[in-house]
Amino acid sequence: MKNKILLKSLAGLCALAAVACGGRPGPQGSVAVYLDESQPIEKRVEDALSRMTLEEKVAILHAQSKFSSAGVPRLGIPEVWCTDGPHGIRPEVLWDEWDQAGWTNDSCTAFPALTCLAATWNPEMSALYGKSIGEEARYREKDILLGPGVNIYRTPLNGRNFEYMGEDPYLSSRMVVPYIEEVQKNGVAACVKHFALNNQEAHRHGIDVEVDDRALNEIYLPAFKAAVQEGGAWAVMGAYNKYKGEHCCHNRYLLNDILKRDWAFDGVVVSDWGGTHDTKQAAENGLDMEFGSWTDGLSWGASNAYDNYYLAAPYLDMLRKGEASTATLDDKARRVLRLIFRTAMNTRKPFGSLNSPEHLAAARRIAGEGMVLLKN
Template structure:
């Protein structure tokens, strides 16, 4: 009898398990979500909407639904953080590959490399057991002082969107969710938690939303991070107009919105404003309220109380819970999620490749002593003693920067990379000291220390045949770092003066600058070459030495405009109201004229234009042609490598409206292709101009529209270096 009863109970249990669709890894995600929701209590649904530690949210243990594990990105998986504090856990096995900064990735203008980046970096997240990578970022570079610009992809929404989409697709294919950030208008760090951004509807639609929209619609983005700032006087992490109105309803986003850490401020607004997962609020889980801990979050007990009182519909809760479950089944409980790997040879190879293609050659002067050849690539046989000067030659650039700082297994410094190629010919002088990377404060270096380092460099310069100055910015506070903006457009630590004095002693100077933002270059006439390196990650030194030695031909192009002086940027032309704001209100009075749109249309000459970058070879463009194809227009142009070295060229398509009822930029980026060409080789590059490419946002009708008339397609090697143009009529 007992045996019969046990058999019946066992059969019933098996039937019950079989009916649990949410546990069937092969069932469609939506079926799993619907089934799990039907089995969860109201309390369990609330629980999965907020943190249970610094970087995890709970699952549903009773039902076997796993928690979500997150980690900062987007350039690598951040070192393990303590459960309830911001301290590092000091693991021995969380050292990773630091991939180049996203400004560097954008500088490659190479969609295929973006996919390689997303695949490789997500493997490291997967191996560490992470389900959500907090990145990438497509916030527009409005202000050259922004401490987080190095985490983003430049000033143009088309370029940023095109480069982010392949990254996200590749990462999510591995079962790791990308959390695109920061949505939106997080264009500077000063007063980021309180500032309200006043911006025109047209600028929102044409400049600040398109990259995010493209990622949602073309990559199938799984999670989005709200920004700290306010828009329409409501914090973006709980902004109904932004999160429900635009993101979820208009764009059809079916994923989860995650707050930036501490970005949630109110239970009612968070509940009704579209936030799905609340992270990093006022409590650290223990000391702020050790009787409640994470249950004191806005979307925890206070939200549950409103639900049980009937003040908020349970439909709101179910929508949020469904989005979180959808994320869990796409990641933590995704049977196709990769195991991944960490610090593998192919990861370092990908890091190196992105770095090599992201370096931008900005100047390369011809030298009489070299029979009128350019100083780069550097022929070691022409020099007996090469002096490397600069703090960045030996600095670990993976450290600092705020939440994107990384703990690496190793980093090849620029000095190490150059010594590996040029050996004993290399001597080194630090020249200046930048201090330790600290968050929210500056490590001041004594003036006497700086003077001593400078004197040493100037003395060594007397014996040098060539100087390679390796400087720029770093990831210290008020350099390129979260939580603070730069204070000046000039380089810090007395670098401008040091370069000028070195040039008086030895005029053969190659300047190498690491930075995530543009900067003033008053010493430009005094140096023979300038390389913009961004932050190149773990393989920094090898990438740099490969470019300098000529092993690799530089092919990077600027994703941001370098102005001659700070006040040339439009954000600085309206006083403090334009940046950083007055009384927590900032006004984007330049409207759509951000970056090159301003410089081009207002006829302000930049130091280096958007899309600019030199090569060790030359490229000749043919005459472009345009032909209507249904609603679209097809543009073709031939490009020939007219030099003696193999190289890659970024062919850029800009489109201008020749006559319109509203002000429009002279031209806007609408296409680009990176082509590799052997000496003498010719390839035909084709572009498609769609109806949307010709439209502007009309604030009267609140719609996108285009007007019949003449347009012009510009083909260029940069925004200013136009090699051909052709008109067409809509």
């Protein structure tokens, strides 16, 4: 297994050290704008973007391992590390495999399922939950927490109902906001999932969901909208299913029209693991970061399977041939850089804590408030 997590990369550390100096001029001149945390984040994004090559812009859009994506070593921009949630910080896995790495220092607090959190009907409990799990993600040096989930319960056969916030759009909308706000105070991005209409497990990778506009906007989207516009979520994960004939991880109507245009979302759209299916659609229809595509380096004829992700070499080839928009590429890269400045390169975030007495007490309190007695 490659060295990967706690210290990330030497180049990243050099960049963070420069930022920690407060952006003061060094012996060879002033610190670059993108490294100066006193500068507005959009100014830093534009400065970093102007320094990147075409290849570097593409490289930050796709995975380099099961749960990480590359940074820009030449510029000291660190990697992005994701972790599964939303009930606990997933144990470390091997770089290229799903098997656990066997670490002995990654035991986390197991928090109640989000269906239990929703059953408290108490936004204060949601804030406590987000604060606690955000501290654990931060302590483990994670940049994106893959949660919370806010898909609406529509069938009891959906095996992932337990990790969503119930069957009521209003309740989900009220509970998701404090969760996100508290997670992100730790310098960890909340990644709200699964956008959208991912309400059953059967045929989930290919089913084309049919729903009218009223149901879409009154039932299935309110919690996501609140997460973005009120909670200020820094990331959204696309769903496996299709809608209007396109997979949700590169769905023009959901991602470009609703999420980014109508809701003014300025974060990243992350694919679900294995949810990307087409380079042209991924390039044009709103996907920003691709993870978990089931590539095989041997069968694809490359030494590094990650180079064959849809937003990797195939996308780079389209750009070099003039078949893809460089303006769209820059929009994707801006979003990823914005994410990195908010998380991995944020030197002002707290240190976090892992499996602490406070977190165990929080889990017990939330569970107690969420328990509901049913009478037959």
